Amino acid sequence: MNNITISKAVSKTADAIIIAIMIIAVILTVYPFYYAVINSLNEGNDLLKGYVLLWPRKFTWDSWKAALSDSAILNALAVTASRTVIVTVFQLFITSMFAYAFSRPYLKHKKFYAALGFCSMYISGGIIPFFLLISALGLYDTYWVYIIPSLFGGFYNVIIFTSNYKAIPASLFESAKLDGAGEFRIFLSIVTPLTKPVLAALGVFSVVGLWNDYSTSLYYTQKPALQTLQYYILKLVKSRGALEQLQSSVAGNPEIAQLFSSIDGSGTVTAKSLELAAMVLATIPMVIMYPFAQKFFAQGMLVGSVKG
Amino acid sequence: MFRRAKVFNMKNSKLKIKRIICILFVITFLMGCGQTPPGESSATGTNPQTQNSSSDDAVSATTDEANAKKEYDESEFKTVDWFVTGATSLPTPWNLDMPVMAEISKKTGVIMQANIPAQDADTKLNLLMVNGDLPDVITIMNETLYAELIASDQVWNIKEFFETYLPDAKIINGGFPEDIRNAIEIRDGGWYSIPSHINSVDNEKIWPIPDSTKEYWEGMKTANQFTMVLNRTIMKEYGISEESVKTEQGLLDAMKKIKDAGATNENGGSVYPLMIHANAVLTTNNALYSIFGAMPVDEDGNYRSEYYSDSYRDALEFLNTCYRDGFFDPAILTMDQASMVALMNEDRVFCHIGGTAADAMCDRKVKDENGKETNEYVYYCPGPIAWESGFVPVIGVNNTVAKGWLQTFISKSCEEPEAVARFIDYLYMEEEGLALWNYGIEGMHWIENEKGLIERTEAGKEAYDNMATTGMGAFWLFCNTSYDRSIQNITSNIEDNVAAVYGRSPETHLYDSTALVLPSGYIEAGSSYDITKIEVDNYVPQQFAKIVMAENDEQFDTLYQEFLKQLDKLGLPELDEYKNKVVQENYETYGYKLKAVN
Amino acid sequence: MRKKGKTPAQITALGKDRKTQLTLHAMLLPGTILIIIFNIVPLYGILIAFKAFRPMMGFSGIFTSSWNNFENFKQVFRSSEFWPMIRNTLGINLLGQCITIPATLIFALLLNELTSKRFRRFVQTATFLPHFISWVIFGGLCINILSPDGGALNQILMVLKLIDKPILFMGEARYFWLIVILSGLVKDIGYGSIIYLAAIAGVDPTLHEAATVDGANRFQKIWHVTLPGILPTVMIMLIFAVAGMLNNNFTQIYVMQNPLNQPASQVIDTYVYQIGLEKFQFGVGTATSLLKSVLALALLTMANFVSNKITDTGLF
DSSP states (O other), rough: HHHHHHHHHHHHHHHHHHHHHHHHHHHHHHHEEEEEEEHBOOOOHHHHOOOSSSOOOOSHHHHHHHHHHOOHHHHHHHHHHHOOOOOOHHHHHHHHHHHHHHHHTTTHHHHHHHHHHHHHOOOOOOOOHHHHHHHTOOOOTTTTGGGGSSSOOOOOHHHHHHHHHHHHHHHHHHHHHTTOOOHHHHHIIIIHTTTHHHHHHHHHHHHHHHHHOOOOHHHHHHOOOGGOOHHHHHHHHHHHHHHHHHHHHHHHHHHHHHHHHTTTTEEESSSHHHHHHHHHHHHHHHHHHHHHGGGGGSTTTTTTSSSO | OOHHHHHHHHHHHHHHHHHHHHHHEEEEHHHHHOOOHHHHHHHHHSOOOOOOHHHEEEEEEEESOOOOOOOOOOOGGGEEEEEEOOOSSOOSSSSSHHHHHHHHHHHHHHEEEEEEEEEEEEHHHHHHHTTOOSEEEEEEEEHHHHHHHHHHBBBOOHHHHHHHOOOTTTGGGGTSSSHHHHHHHHSSSSOOEEEOOOOOOOHHOOOOOOOOHHHHHHHHHOSEEEEEEHHHHHHTTTTTTGGGGGBHHHHHHHHHHHTTTTOOOOOOOEEEEEEEEEGGGGHHHHHHHHHTOOOOOOOOSSOGGGGGSSSHHHHHHHHHHHHTOOSSSSSGGGGGHHHHHHHHHHTOOEEEEEEEGGGGGTTEEETTTOEEEEEEEEOOOOOOOOOTTOOOOOEOOOOHHHHHHHHHHHBBTTTTTTHHHHHHHHHHOHHEEEEEEESBBTTTTTOTTTTTTTTEEHHHHHHHHHHHHTTTOOGGGGOOOHHHHHHHHSSSSSGGGGTTTHHHHHHHHEEEEEEGGOTTTSSOTHHHHHEEEEEEEEHHHHHHHHTOSSHHHHHHHHHHHHOOOOOOHOOOOOOOHHHHHHHHHHHHHHOOOOOOOO | OOSSOOOOHHHHTTTTTTTHHHHHHHHHHHHHHHHIIIGGGGGGGHHHHOOOOOOGTTTHHHHHHOOOTTHHHHHHOOTTTTTHHHHHHHHHHHHHHHHHHHHHHHHHHHHHOOHHHHHHHHHHHHHHGGSSSEEEHHHHHHHHHHHHTOHHHHHHHHTTTSSSSOOOOOGGGHHHHHHHHHHHHHHHHHHHHHHHHHHHOOOOOOHHHHHHHOOOOHHHHIIIIIEEEEHHHHHHHHHHHTTTTTTOOOOHHHHHTTTTTTHHHOOOOHHHHHGGGGOOOHHHHHHHHHHHHHHHHHHHHHEEEEEEHHHHHOOO
């Protein structure tokens, strides 16, 4: 009995320490976001005097209102949201299916697929041929450019899936085969439910990656209606950064520099405060999405699914 | 049995999944097909846009006549795809509900569909070039790219373009200044682009400056935003007179006074006696060259980088003295621009050396004891300081603004050349058009005052502040600086303009820097000269920091000698010689020669 | 109920039959087509690394421009800062991964030990947040916190009497690597722990039950059940980390660079940006990418070999 009491005490101390560590971690990681929020709620022209650290000096909702009232941002949101959902669903499916087949030890010609995969992961022809390809396929400046090239999730994901599939006991496969199930059926009915945590994890990565992507808009589209959310925010940032770049060129004549100071805006909403507001607002859907995926990371959620 | 029961559940889920997939497909399809840019829908207003050839004939018939007075109907509007860098405030998409844009479209029959990439615009343009598919019109600022575009043979020669599509255009009938045109042809081997911010002797003949503002613009001609400013509020508080700081010793004494007094601003933040944008040494160097009199030529007139000049050494010595006396806080070297500007706006900086155009840092006025604004600006430029070394400040004046800032090229694959021609000529050369995009509609947004200059109304000011929405003032690619100067209503004094003080001072040595202009693309990207330039640019900030923070004279000398040696090693003398070839030729062409003073 | 009966002997031959193979290859098909179209076809762009190509030459220029005798490759090596650059890149990455991977793993394990579900979800979501702040903002915040002029860190250290004068952290080259690594850690620890959490969740629960029955306490369970269970995942992350030794987060470094810390902050990516993208030196950019890729593949193979030898798991 003594052993159990001692170990219980140790366990309780450990709990306390862990909680303390977690609280520190939370403070360190939440603060930057908090910082962005309070600065976005501060008057823009006041920000010129320096950023606030604890609470807005001059509180205003104006930047948030401005970010939301611009119909362009709502359109960008629709583009980004639809693209994220569609691509993630299909990508997880195609990639996991690919990885499943790849993970079967009795697959013939595996070396071919491995070579293809690693090659695609590390060696690239660069942006020029890719651009030419997109253009030749007629994807340039269309909504499809957000979907089609991203449908395969990358060999990196394949490797992670594969190692998970390999860890599934062979007995499951054997009994399924004995029952006459085909590979595809096994994949859907048995393997996929068993690997929900990994699917959720890679799903989160996929969603976040797609949500934050701006380079597709930058290089492969032209229409304002096809902007993604992050690209829209990038535009806000860059029109301000232009002044700083300009100053470093000797041809920074005062009249040109004056042009930029006029777009900064005076008053409660400036380019900086708008950028912060847009960034904070863009993060909120991710914060809402994540808890849903967290369900899959609870240990023991797979109890009962392996039996059989 | 267990497994079959599971399979049965899976079948249900499979059906569910299939249904979801189908729905997603439908959504994708709809999004992909039904996507019309909001620009188009709002641009059409009540009438759907038509772009068929019948209206083409109708329009080209009227183009033959004088087109200045012609107005276009909405059904005749043509959309032009315009690739833009630099002029980031152009409204996207084009909005016919805004009076300025509506008026422009009415007068030119054009809807400008601006595509402004957020970054890497030049890369994107290169991609389009490789693909052989340039946008209708292209506005860029990168000089290397001009050469690429022209060499690719995908852009129009401007004279040919207008001769073909708008022979009566002002731009080829005296509206465009000859001297700028010649300079462009020298630079590019032909006239392929329309430069922004054109200003030259010939252009001033076309748009003469009125007497009422002559003094102001004369002062602006020699203006240089890279200069030194001092803070009046701090000076008043610590009893430092403006006279006393006009010598080197006086300036150092003032800084000492501030430091010893432990000066703080009203919120208790300590005051920095000296502030430079040390994180951007290459930019700050412009100010140091000007203030300490470093020219990029030696006594014989050969091109020689300012780094080798005695003046630059003097500048470094001054900064080093400030460091040793505690006026120069090393933390400055890690600050970014925003922090620096914030400090200046809070009156925590006494002396700032560097670029002054950022964030209107010099626009604030001094407040008297009652908190009311006086007429004096907080930051003012003291003018040339009498350095111990006796060096005089210099400013290089480039008389022919050949480069312009933005260059607009017209692609040979442009689909609506007449429309583009009208658009450009109207907004760039016609007085009515220039006034329209700069100031708005007469009566509504501006009025002509007694001096014959343009004054904005309240509505006009508000529209200008929101140029990204209204379009007013956003067409920087068509900035005709001489025109601006001929009608702009100046309300401030030239004496108060910090950028102009050095130029207007008799002590400053003004020199003609036209001969120092190199042809674009002269230093080929990837050549050893280019590598030298990059390496020097990377090396200087590091060594600058070390030199400025030397603890004693010996260390300073050693580090300074190391500096010069390393520059030699990186190949700077060879680069200078290469540039010198052009400079010597230019001396021949322009008929004068430069000599280093100091 | 058995639909089709198969004898044990037939089971071992399972999978080698034509029907199974066809199904498997069919499952591989969509991915394969996508890889071939979007990854393999554009590979002809590698030619640009070996030629003097300029965009104005158009598409055909990729094939018709002249071979330039490895000039593009020489450019990177020609830099007088070449060795400092390599040193910084490798240094930041090696030190970085040594700190980050264990830290993230431990964080995931600790997270998993939290008993209160609600607190755990809260911590997960909270630590996930910084990933979405751009480096421009986050970097600016870090610079602000580290500033000697009222910055939080110096204030705290002085209150705790650990130092008596503020330290210019951003101004000393020796602090730079740590600053980069630790700021990166704060930003991405929550996000990076996701993969470990998923692996931990995937460990067979019966093993945990069996361990409890055997009287194991929670630490023993972690050491003997969880860690071995997630070892394949950890090894994979390690292998990828090794393969990525030559890559840095460009924006992060760019934002935090300044003249004082430059000896420690110039990395391959920032240099290539200066000579590459800014001047449309597609040739140099492609050459550097190619070099990095080849090296990465080599490192990958090596790391995989070592992993297989030591832990019996690996990528292939």
